[in-house]
Amino acid sequence: MNRLELSGITKRYxxxxxxxxxxxxxxxxxIHALLGENGAGKSTLMKIIYGVVKPDAGEITWQNKQxxxxxxxxxxxxxxxxxxxxxxxFETLTVAENIALGLPAxxxxxxxxxxxxxxxxxxxxxxxxxxxxxxxxxxxGEQQRVEIVRCLLQNLQLLILDEPTSVLTPQEVGxxxxxxxxxxxxxxxILFITHKLEEVRQLCDIASxxxxxxxxGQCKPADTTTEELARLMVGxxxxxxxxxxxxxxxxxxxEITGLVHQPDDPFASPIRDIGxxxxxxEIVGIAGVAxxxxxxxxxxxxxxxxSAAGQVKLHGRPVGRLYPDQRRKLGVGxxxxxxxxxxxxxxxxxxxxxxxxxxxxxxxxxxxxxxxxLRKLTQEILDKFNVKAExxxxxxxxxxxxxxxxxxxGREVLQQPKLLVCSHPTWGxxxxxxxxxxxxxxxxxxxxxxxxxxSEDIEELFKICDRLGAICEGKLSPVLPASQVSIQRLGQWMxxxxxxxxxxxxxPAYA
Amino acid sequence: xxxxxxxxxxxxxxxxxxxxxxxxxxxxxGGTLFSVLGHAPGQALYTFFIAPLTDLYGWTELGVKVAxxxxxxxxxxFCYRARVWNIGxxxxxxxxxxxxxxxxxxxxxxxxxWILPLVLLAGTVCGMAWAALAAWLKTHFHANEVLTTIMLNxxxxxxxxxxxxxxxxxxxxxxxxxxxxxxxxxxxPLIHEDYRLSISLLLALLVLAVMWTLLTRTLLGFxxxxxxxxxxxxxxxxxxxxxxxxxxxxxxxALAGLAGIAEVTGxxxxxxxxxxxxxxxxxxxxxxxxxxxxxxxxxxxxxLGLTYMGGEMVQMDLTLPKSITGLFQGMLLFFxxxxxxxxxxxxxxxxxxxxxxxx
Numbered sequence: 001m002n003r004l005e006l007s008g009i010t011k012r013y014x015x016x017x018x019x020x021x022x023x024x025x026x027x028x029x030x031i032h033a034l035l036g037e038n039g040a041g042k043s044t045l046m047k048i049i050y051g052v053v054k055p056d057a058g059e060i061t062w063q064n065k066q067x068x069x070x071x072x073x074x075x076x077x078x079x080x081x082x083x084x085x086x087x088x089x090f091e092t093l094t095v096a097e098n099i100a101l102g103l104p105a106x107x108x109x110x111x112x113x114x115x116x117x118x119x120x121x122x123x124x125x126x127x128x129x130x131x132x133x134x135x136x137x138x139x140x141g142e143q144q145r146v147e148i149v150r151c152l153l154q155n156l157q158l159l160i161l162d163e164p165t166s167v168l169t170p171q172e173v174g175x176x177x178x179x180x181x182x183x184x185x186x187x188x189x190i191l192f193i194t195h196k197l198e199e200v201r202q203l204c205d206i207a208s209x210x211x212x213x214x215x216x217g218q219c220k221p222a223d224t225t226t227e228e229l230a231r232l233m234v235g236x237x238x239x240x241x242x243x244x245x246x247x248x249x250x251x252x253x254x255e256i257t258g259l260v261h262q263p264d265d266p267f268a269s270p271i272r273d274i275g276x277x278x279x280x281x282e283i284v285g286i287a288g289v290a291x292x293x294x295x296x297x298x299x300x301x302x303x304x305x306x307s308a309a310g311q312v313k314l315h316g317r318p319v320g321r322l323y324p325d326q327r328r329k330l331g332v333g334x335x336x337x338x339x340x341x342x343x344x345x346x347x348x349x350x351x352x353x354x355x356x357x358x359x360x361x362x363x364x365x366x367x368x369x370x371x372x373x374l375r376k377l378t379q380e381i382l383d384k385f386n387v388k389a390e391x392x393x394x395x396x397x398x399x400x401x402x403x404x405x406x407x408x409x410g411r412e413v414l415q416q417p418k419l420l421v422c423s424h425p426t427w428g429x430x431x432x433x434x435x436x437x438x439x440x441x442x443x444x445x446x447x448x449x450x451x452x453x454x455s456e457d458i459e460e461l462f463k464i465c466d467r468l469g470a471i472c473e474g475k476l477s478p479v480l481p482a483s484q485v486s487i488q489r490l491g492q493w494m495x496x497x498x499x500x501x502x503x504x505x506x507x508p509a510y511a
Numbered sequence: 512x513x514x515x516x517x518x519x520x521x522x523x524x525x526x527x528x529x530x531x532x533x534x535x536x537x538x539x540x541g542g543t544l545f546s547v548l549g550h551a552p553g554q555a556l557y558t559f560f561i562a563p564l565t566d567l568y569g570w571t572e573l574g575v576k577v578a579x580x581x582x583x584x585x586x587x588x589f590c591y592r593a594r595v596w597n598i599g600x601x602x603x604x605x606x607x608x609x610x611x612x613x614x615x616x617x618x619x620x621x622x623x624x625w626i627l628p629l630v631l632l633a634g635t636v637c638g639m640a641w642a643a644l645a646a647w648l649k650t651h652f653h654a655n656e657v658l659t660t661i662m663l664n665x666x667x668x669x670x671x672x673x674x675x676x677x678x679x680x681x682x683x684x685x686x687x688x689x690x691x692x693x694x695x696x697x698x699x700p701l702i703h704e705d706y707r708l709s710i711s712l713l714l715a716l717l718v719l720a721v722m723w724t725l726l727t728r729t730l731l732g733f734x735x736x737x738x739x740x741x742x743x744x745x746x747x748x749x750x751x752x753x754x755x756x757x758x759x760x761x762x763x764x765a766l767a768g769l770a771g772i773a774e775v776t777g778x779x780x781x782x783x784x785x786x787x788x789x790x791x792x793x794x795x796x797x798x799x800x801x802x803x804x805x806x807x808x809x810x811x812x813x814x815l816g817l818t819y820m821g822g823e824m825v826q827m828d829l830t831l832p833k834s835i836t837g838l839f840q841g842m843l844l845f846f847x848x849x850x851x852x853x854x855x856x857x858x859x860x861x862x863x864x865x866x867x868x869x870x
Binding site: 302303304323324325326327328334336338341342343344345346347348352355356357359363367368369371395397398 | 519520521728729730731733736737740741743744746747748749750751
């Protein structure tokens with residue numbers, strides 16, 4: 001008996017087909033990977049199964065019975081649970097209160113019984129959880145456990161996880177995988193959405209690969225190489241992997257010493273006494289789980305937030321009090337985490353968005369915009385960085401995530417910065433675009449600029465960075481040459497264990 | 512039934528068509544209203560919209576209304592592009608008229624070429640100062656400018672009432688709440704002596720050209736639009752958002768103040784309790800009807816100016832109350848906002864929503 005069978009699922013959105021005639025089956029106790037690049041239609045398909053989105057065509061069969069899933073409550077009644085990429089938890093409530101909110105009325109007699117059940121379930125699956133803690137005091141990994149336990153409290157038959165590992169340290173990933181294997185052994189099916197190939201090979205029994213909304217293949221990951229999986233994901237005409245040399249930097253460009261910052265937002269992370277250097281001609285990478293101070297650090301370097309003058313130095317000059325435009329004049333380029341709504345104005349044209357950070361060169365001293373050079377520069381960005389857009393007057397919001405990211409990186413790189421600070425350079429970007437972006441960063445490095453990368457993608461950091469460190473709760477680990485940093489060690493750093501002697505238990509093999 | 516579906520990108524066609532549609536709907540609703548009131552709708556609409564413009568005098572009178580509307584609207588446009596919602600053009604207009612008018616009364620017995628420019632400048636500065644209050648409250652206390660500017664409108668109006676009932680009342684005016692009539696040295700020169708139209712229209716057209724250039728060709732205009740569309744991007748780029756907020760309010764206050772003093776020293780010729788027939792409020796409609804574009808604002812202020820003349824015309828010819836002007840202005844804004852939904856959305860039949868229920 002199949003646990004779940006999809007046949008001919010099709011979903012169209014204005015301007016694109018998210019899912020085209022997708023059919024697949026999930027067996028009881030199976031860990032089934034759904035693999036694909038961003039925009040391939042994975043999330044849409046999962047939302048259809050969970051009842052959030054209704055398909056335009058196709059049938060869903062659940063335990064050999066054809067069903068129409070009217071909504072998430074309907075799906076939960078059938079025994080389908082889903083953990084979204086962005087958690088739906090109230091930070092000011094406790095774990096137990098959050099879980100109680102998602103349950104049907106009358107499942108537990110009182111709060112004590114619920115708390116006991118939460119402890120029981122979380123212990124059974126090795127996910128320690130205190131029902132009385134407030135959610136805002138939990139780490140991201142612990143918040144994810146709350147979501148999973150919430151699903152487990154119902155008679156769970158199928159658990160859907162949308163990119164669950166993107167917010168975890170390698171050690172936490174290892175623990176999550178153990179839990180999932182235990183669940184599967186007890187008969188629960190798991191649908192695991194990801195674009196990370198190594199994870200699929202470690203965890204999953206079977207993988208379905210989506211490309212451009214269609215099912216492009218199915219395979220047993222254990223018998224398939226990473227290259228073959230990647231080929232199924234991106235198609236035949238995209239080059240896959242490239243190795244970059246590691247280099248040693250020259251003289252310091254950015255020097256940060258004793259940087260402290262207390263943000264206004266109570267849920268933002270303070271910066272606690274950070275010090276490091278970015279030298280000319282090297283790429284420094286800072287790993288870390290989201291929300292540990294990366295945002296604040298980037299703002300302090302870009303000038304959106306300000307510190308004491310001497311805590312941030314460019315070419316030896318204190319710049320901590322300067323505004324972003326003043327720092328740009330000194331050669332700083334910045335690629336922020338949010339592309340639309342910070343890195344680019346959604347409703348403005350690409351030409352205007354070039355002006356957004358290029359006004360130093362594109363406006364004369366009377367405040368007049370130099371229109372022709374500006375249009376030429378915009379065209380150059382599109383050409384050199386292979387940005388697919390209707391034309392240079394297209395609105396920024398009409399570009400796909402990957403193309404907009406290429407545009408923003410191109411805009412910064414073509415201004416020839418001495419220091420480029422880049423947050424998540426290839427997050428949500430397809431493999432083809434990632435290659436363009438990595439090449440651009442390496443080129444910039446080889447021309448003698450210093451590059452600082454803040455990312456959660458450990459594979460990427462190891463691939464392009466010459467020196468590596470990690471940030472945790474606003475504190476920075478040592479920053480060492482990439483060859484001297486193991487994945488286990490980086491994982492400990494991401495969890496806040498900066499001392500050498502820390503044990504390396506539970507670290508999964510990444511490479 | 513119908514449902515709305517988000518368009519992949521904003522429709523440029525609807526952007527342009529929405530005001531036209533709003534005008535058509537306003538005419539239809541207005542015609543219905545006239546017929547309910549017992550007048551032939553075609554005839555009444557003709558009286559309202561066409562009859563005022565059947566001779567040259569009518570067109571010059573339209574110019575008299577267009578000049579203050581356009582000045583206020585051009586300032587508001589600058590402000591609204593920064594998403595700073597100055598609803599206080601009315602108060603800034605009144606303060607411009609009052610402050611400038613006071614200076615005019617003090618200096619009007621001097622006969623010198625620089626007196627009028629000085630008076631105009633005084634009015635402009637007063638309008639600007641009135642807006643500066645709102646800017647200060649907004650940037651220092653985070654007070655919402657919509658509320659503060661509306662409240663400042665009432666303060667301005669009461670200040671005007673106090674002045675014309677008290678210190679600025681004409682001692683030889685039989686106790687009417689009016690100031691003395693201005694002398695020639697503080698009166699805006701007329702374009703032609705047979706008509707009331709003064710050079711304030713030329714001033715407004717000049718401001719139009721300047722604002723158009725400012726918005727499309729200069730860094731300041733660009734910064735204002737970035738601040739309005741995306742404040743995070745403005746901070747990211749290093750624009751001084753606080754300073755830009757001040758600029759937006761000061762520019763719009765200055766232009767409203769200029770409109771006020773040009774009105775007082777132009778067609779009115781003295782201070783009275785009714786120096787504005789709501790130009791500052793109508794200018795808000797002008798900005799949105801004109802699609803926040805200088806050229807659109809020119810046409811929209813002509814249409815709104817016409818509603819004032821049409822109101823007077825139907826009062827004379829059909830003995831309907833003049834407040835029908837406000838009704839037409841309100842309907843225009845109402846229909847415009849409704850039609851603007853179609854820029855981001857399209858209407859589809861609802862039946863396509865649940866295709867799989869057919870399975």
